Amino acid sequence: MTSIAIIGPGAIGGTVAAWLAQDSDFAITLCARTPLEDLRVETPGRVLTAKPKVLTDPAGAEPVDWVLVATKAYDVESTRPWLDRLVVQGTRVGIIQNGVEQVRLFQHLVPPERLVPVIINLPAVRSAPGRIVQSRQGFIWVPAGDNGDALVALFAHTGIEAVADPDFISRAWIKLCGNCGAIVPSLTLRATGPVWSAELEAIVRALAEECAAVGRAEGATIPQSVIDGVVDNARTSPEGSVAGSLHADRLAGHPMEVDARNGVIVRLGEKHGIPTPVNRMLVTLLAASGSPWLQ
Ligand SMILES: NC(=O)C1=CN([C@@H]2O[C@H](COP(=O)(O)OP(=O)(O)OC[C@H]3O[C@@H](n4cnc5c(N)ncnc54)[C@H](OP(=O)(O)O)[C@@H]3O)[C@@H](O)[C@H]2O)C=CC1
Numbered sequence: 258m259t260s261i262a263i264i265g266p267g268a269i270g271g272t273v274a275a276w277l278a279q280d281s282d283f284a285i286t287l288c289a290r291t292p293l294e295d296l297r298v299e300t301p302g303r304v305l306t307a308k309p310k311v312l313t314d315p316a317g318a319e320p321v322d323w324v325l326v327a328t329k330a331y332d333v334e335s336t337r338p339w340l341d342r343l344v345v346q347g348t349r350v351g352i353i354q355n356g357v358e359q360v361r362l363f364q365h366l367v368p369p370e371r372l373v374p375v376i377i378n379l380p381a382v383r384s385a386p387g388r389i390v391q392s393r394q395g396f397i398w399v400p401a402g403d404n405g406d407a408l409v410a411l412f413a414h415t416g417i418e419a420v421a422d423p424d425f426i427s428r429a430w431i432k433l434c435g436n437c438g439a440i441v442p443s444l445t446l447r448a449t450g451p452v453w454s455a456e457l458e459a460i461v462r463a464l465a466e467e468c469a470a471v472g473r474a475e476g477a478t479i480p481q482s483v484i485d486g487v488v489d490n491a492r493t494s495p496e497g498s499v500a501g502s503l504h505a506d507r508l509a510g511h512p513m514e515v516d517a518r519n520g521v522i523v524r525l526g527e528k529h530g531i532p533t534p535v536n537r538m539l540v541t542l543l544a545a546s547g548s549p550w551l552q
């Protein structure tokens with residue numbers, strides 16, 4: 258029996274937990290901030306239900322084989338009491354978060370050789386604790402190697418396709434290119450497609466171009482087709498659509514992962530001497546919008 262604790266059973270953590278809970282070889286524990294009774298996840302193919310053990314107090318947590326952290330990137334420090342109880346020698350810790358800094362954010366809490374950064378492509382929305390809709394098939398990428406292979410093995414019997422990628426850095430930056438454009442609808446509170454113009458296209462393209470330039474300086478290989486794909490997605494987004502979790506958080510008045518998704522492009526751009534004026538400007542505008550908890 259493999260024991261797996263999921264810290265942060267929100268949209269992503271709850272969906273991942275529900276898939277893993279279908280495997281009777283796994284003992285799943287949800288480490289939650291807000292209590293929940295059980296999980297009900299509508300996936301494209303079927304409805305998953307599960308009733309794993311739920312803890313809301315780290316004092317009740319015991320060491321496990323695996324920890325999967327699926328909090329937002331700004332909720333790192335608050336996971337410390339959980340990690341202190343769950344992680345012992347031999348525990349591996351997967352960080353399922355957007356961005357490119359999963360290891361940097363957690364390496365003061367977990368020995369880096371036990372950390373597995375995870376990129377996930379899986380659109381999920383939580384309507385209430387434990388109630389989630391996964392709207393497309395899910396994919397996971399981890400770095401190739403022992404830790405990555407072990408994480409991939411966890412997902413062997415789930416509907417989430419997990420791959421260990423020898424070029425993980427490119428995978429992470431390509432995902433960030435896809436995510437960084439969502440700052441536009443998060444500012445305008447409206448899908449970009451219906452108001453598309455040459456000027457809006459220039460902004461979306463520049464966000465992705467800046468991200469790709471910084472990513473390449475960090476060692477990623479990012480083809481031009483990635484940037485064209487970001488622009489196409491923004492151009493074709495229909496009225497009323499929500500451009501992922503950043504936009505959803507802004508609409509709900511929740512904290513936003515702006516630093517992990519756009520601020521990082523500005524910070525690492527400075528390190529490499531690469532100008533990132535469009536990301537910088539939109540981060541500044543979002544900060545000036547008075548949104549609570551912009552992080
Ligand atoms: N949603 C999506 O479609 C996608 C999201 N991602 C990324 O996945 C990550 C998770 O996002 P998402 O699932 O949407 O976020 P959610 O806000 O839905 O879930 C985060 C969860 O973490 C919980 N949490 C925060 N701090 C703690 C803590 N100290 N202890 C226990 N639980 C805690 C929250 O508790 P509470 O219940 O109290 O809010 C919430 O349940 C982000 O990095 C996001 O960018 C990636 C791909 C797609």
Ligand SMILES: CC(C)(CO)C(=O)C(=O)O
Nearest residue numbers: 377378379380501502503
């Ligand atoms: C765009 C999406 C849904 C892709 O998984 C995502 O990463 C997010 O909304 O944070």
